Amino acid sequence: MLGVLSNRTYRHLFLAQVVALIGTGLATVALGLLAFDLAGENAGAVLGTALAIKMVAYVAVAPVAAAFAERLPRRAMLVSLDIVRAAVALLLPFVTEIWQVYVLIFVLQSASAGFTPTFQATIPDVLPDEREYTRALSLSRLAYDLESLVSPVLAAALLTVISFHNLFAGTVVGFLVSSALVVSVVLPSPKASAPRGIYDRTTRGIRIYLATPRLRGLFAINTAVAAAGALVIVNTVVYVQAVFGLDQSETALALAAFGGGSMLVALVLPRLLDSVSDRAAMLAGASVLAAATFAAAAVPSYGWLLLLWFVIGAGYSMSQTPSGRLLRRSSRAEDRPALFAAQFALSHGCWLVTYALAGWAAAAFGLQATALILAAIAASAVAAAAWLWPAADPEIVEHSHDGLPVSHPHWAEGSVAGRNSHAHAFVIDDLHGTWPHAR
Template structure:
């Protein structure tokens, strides 16, 4: 898996991702402490609002950012957004009012909504071999899982030496280091084939996404991932400390079990995907998420929760890690930023619904009913994925063009043949998916 790090450009980008993630993790801890410093007992409401602002920024800003990304070199855009994030982190220690936190969080997360999809869309252009790209996806998943463990531990150690305001300095350093690493390499920036209006550029990714059967299946999988993931992220503390009467360390251990399962899956996936189709792997992971979430409705003890959370972590990573492969298969290089932005926005829209659902139902109707409801939603999502994502999903599809003029460049490339076969993606010459004969 580590062989992909021999590619200098990818190695620098991967290091930029890790450093920025750790910086963001430190900011998350510091933000919680800042909220308590400003709001006291109401800190939970402040953090909940900040999380909602984050998701709204992700859903709303990502497509807009992708609309302008094609007009700016990718390296310049990524560096500029890192500098914006560093500037916001630099200001956070000096806020004195809660509304200032909300404004800065919106700016920070809006910059992230532009940065992350553009960064993700760059990797398949750097690693053109699918095997290498698959390994890069697994490394990225590992980086996210390790950050969730390392950042709180690092923050705890640093807090023995410095105040929580100083943790934001680590975030600033992380974003500046990320910008420096991105600046140190040349990045591909595919250009669009024709100028487009702002509406076309803003909605292009979502239109390609919803017109592609395998990506409609991915959207269903996003729903299953969000509903099951929300149970773990939102309700683990309620299971452990309220239902089972245990302490914070037990909560941390449960989340570690979930992260451990995710990391094991990420390590195993490259070999699995060499032998088994993406559709089979991802829908199996989503199905396991639905079953595991249903099992959580009848958890008898903490001793059963730990292995179940480990299994949910396995399923979580299995269902979502290969998504980049689908996005890569389903777009031309110049459309990838828009398509990755669509995935970013749509997947976070699922989380925006799942988070409050898991919290509200859990608080008002109890954990068993919450787990059962989320399991039903996940199962319906899996059933939808099975229906909309055909089992026979080839890259090369024979199709006809009856609506193109004879001198259209696409027909010229095909030697005038209106019926032909090639790797099929949605673009200007292919507005809809071909129907089976």
Template sequence: MIAILNNPTFRALFAAQVIALVGTGLLTVGLGLLAYDLAGERAGVVLGLALTLKMVAYVGLSPVAQAVATRLPRKGVLVGADAVRALVALCLPFVSEVWQIYVLIFVLQSASATFTPAFQATIPDVLPDEAEYTRALSLSRLAYDLENLLSPAFAALLLTLVGYSWLFVGTVLGFVVSGLLVLLAAVPPLGADAGQRPFRERLTRGIRIYLATPRLRGLWALNLAASAVGAFVLVNTVVLVRSGYGGDERSLALAMAAFGAGSMGAALILPRLLERMADRPVMMGGAQGLVVVALIMGALISFGGLPGWTVFLLVWAMIGFLYASVLTPSGRLLRRSAHAEDRPAVFAAQFALSHACWLVTYPTAGWAAQGLGMGGALVLLGLMALLGVVVARVVWPAGLKREIVHEHPDLPSDHPHLRAHGGRRHAHVFVIDDEHRVWPTQG
């Protein structure tokens, strides 16, 4: 896996990702402390609304930002988004009112909604070999999990030396260094045709390709399954550990570390596993495992109380492993489902639609825990995950071939596509594009 860092462009981009993640981790800790200073006991409400604004920016602005950015140089978009994030973080130490937090976080997350899909769509162009790209996805998964584990510890260390406002300075430095690394990297440009389409088509093209492709419709349903169980872990672990087990901050850190360790274990195993198995059975298996674990654990909590601490940690590690098994291969599906010039739009569609799932499951996890108890909430979210698995199995049937026999009754007989493939009826690797606007239902 580490061998792909020999590619200098990917090495620079991966370093940019890691450094930006560390900056984001410091921002998360600093923002919580800032909210408490400004709102006291209402800090949770402030942070909850800030997270909601983050999801609204991700869902609503990502396709719009991508449609606008298509006409701009790819490197300029990435560096510009990092510059905006750095400027916003630089403003945070001077915030004196709660509403200022909301405005700044919305602007920062809007920049992230521009940066992240564009960055993700760049990596397949840097690593065109599928095996190398799979290793890159696993390495990115490891980076996210390590950031979740190490950034809070790094922030705690800094807080023993300086005030929390300096955490925002660390965030600024993270985004500045990230932008410099992207600026120095040999980022491949977008295809010339991508920016020539009308704005309305650029705005909707990614969603249209996504929803017309069976494997991507299945991916959206599997995103729901993963986010349902994942939301329970991220929202309710603190309550389970502190109230259920009587644990302290270290116990909470250990529980989240177990979840992260399971996810990292999957990231290490998946590259070799995906050399032997197709994406669908791996992702379906992970999602089905999440359903089984959530329903069994929810029933046990409802009727028998919390299990022992060691069992709880093992279950959280298992959930982390299954969660990563669903999400890590998703980039392979996106890469396979669009031409290079359409990948930014498709990655932006995935970014928006997957976060739409979180926009539903995050509040559900919180409200259900209050109304149904922890066991009932986990069962409810397990049933949401089951719904996602059932929908995925229906809309993404097993055995779909990459090369599909199909016809083109709508194209003129002298069309270049027909000449290139030997007539109206032919077979090739099928993706949705200008010549293939719907998925063939039969050969």
């Protein structure tokens, strides 16, 4: 897997991702302490609102940012957004009012909503070989999982010698180092194939997404992932400390079990995907998520919870990691920023709903009912994914172009399949507005 780091451009981008993630992890810890400093016992409400603001920014801003990403040099855009994020982190230690936290979080997460999809859309152009790109996706998944383990430990160590306000300095450094690493390489910036209006550019990614059968299936899988993931992220502390009567260290261990399952699958997935289709792997992972979430309704002990969270982590990684391959396969290079932004916005829309549901249902009906509700959502989503994403999903598709002049150069693409039809790698674009034989 590590062989992909021999590509200098990707190596620098991967390191930029790692240092930015660590900086973000330090900010997450510091933000919790800042909320308590400002709001005391109401810190949970402050953090909950900040999380909701984050998700709203992700859903609303990503498609708009993608519309501009199509017109701007990628390197300049990524560096500018890193600098914006560093500036916000620099201001956070000086806030004195809760509303100021909300404003800065919105700006910070809006910058992230522009940065992350653009960054993700760049990797397929840097690594055009699918095997190498698959390994890059697994490395990215490992980076996210390691950050969730390393950042809290690093923050705890730093807090023994500095105040929590200084943790934000680590975030600033992370974003600045990230921007320096991006500056150090030349990034491909595909040009748009034709001038487009702002509405067309803003909605283009979502229109391509919803017109592609495999991506409609991906949206359903995103729903299953969010349903199971929300149970873990929102309610682990309730399971561990309220149900089993344990303390914070056991809560951290339970979350580490979830991360451990995800990391293990991320390590073995590239080899697995050499022989198993994306559809089979992702549906299997989502099915595991649904079954394990259902089992969480009757988890008998803390030991079983650790095992169950490990299994959910494994299903989470198997369901999530290959998604970049689907997006790459379903778009032309110039449309990738818009399509990755659509995935970013739609998947976080799922999280926005399931986060709220996991917290509200647990308070109103208890953990058992919450697990059953989320399991039902996940199972329904798996069934929808299997229906929406056809088992026969070839990359090269025969299709016709009624009304396209025979002199049009597009007819030279692919191979002639019959009268008024040809076959080539099919994606939704200006010449292909609907999927052939779409159901």
